[in-house]
Amino acid sequence: MKITIASGKGGTGKTTVAVNLATLAAGEMDGVAYVDCDVEEPDGHLFVHPQISSEEEAQVPVPVVDEDRCTHCGDCARACRFNALLATKKKVIIFQELCHGCGTCSIVCPEGAISETKRAIGVVRRGQADSMTYLGGVLNVGENMATPLVGRVKENITNDISLAFIDASPGTSCPVIEAVRDTDYVILVTEPTPFGLSDLKLAVEMTRELDIPFGVVINRDMDTTSVLEDYFERENIDILARIPLRRDIAETVSRGNMLLDYNNEIRNIFQSLFELIASKR
């Protein structure tokens, strides 16, 4: 089973929920993995402290033009939807960082002058934290193409993993869609603020569009959450757990500590959440 933890608004507590939930699950059953798909800013490893056993370079295809065969007709540049090729009268320039690897240019070239080469975008890391498997992607600094790396990290969720918790990046754009796609359940973490609600609505729309069941965890829960309750009731949305707004909780997380170790009250919140999720299998 693959569970994605997403949000909409950034900073709501996805990683906090993901690392604590995954670690608690790993204590109760075999085959649990924490998968960090926030490849631009991975931070799960700061809490989980995995022993990394392998680091593999992730590459994407880019075109290369054989100038001896090229007639500079410009068909490749006109066909490219991402403006990654420029055809001058004397040569073709490739803007590699714009290329999405679709291969259209090589298909339309009438001279067969375009072939494929690879370029590196980041790495996929695999390791262990006690009995829990750790998987994570790290995008190269200055690199735009996060989405293919997210896909590559998920491809590494091997059959020995029976329950994967996928920590997505914030937002609802391509890298998040790639993280959420083809998973079994989504936990949307929100905060009870107008900004949090506004972005949660987008995340709910995205998850419904992808036709995946989901529930919501309210982090930094306050007494005055009526603005959210109206929305949840109208939309018939499941609230899976509430983590209270408390300074001491924020302090311990900011020190890189696991909430499971903080006290029993907080641990029980995650215990109940895990049991709820486990019942969805």
Place this chain on the structure above:
Amino acid sequence: MKIAITADKGSLDAPLDPRFGRCAWFIILDSSSPEEFTTIENRAASAGGGAGVQAAQEIIDAGVEAVISGNYGPRAYDALSTAGISMYIVEAQTIRQAVEAFNAGKGKLLDSPSAAAHAGLRRI
């Protein structure tokens, strides 16, 4: 000289559009007879990415020798300089004034991009 000028609208009295990649229109004319001009609507204006590249491709296909605009980003600069097309920055309000200033030798010829990527109107 056959040149292209970035414009807000497709006429000689239109304001000079200061951005190359995402300008509204290209006005193509011969600098010695500006009244006979043609216009190309810049489809790169709504491109998700690589607007400078797509705009440069339009300019290359139009067969001009030089471009007059306000700001050229890094990809636009690479594309146009590889194609051997000169880039000028001219301080002027309208297209007509831009051509006059260019003919009077007041255009600044670029040897590097004038703006960072996605900079809009800001110059380096």
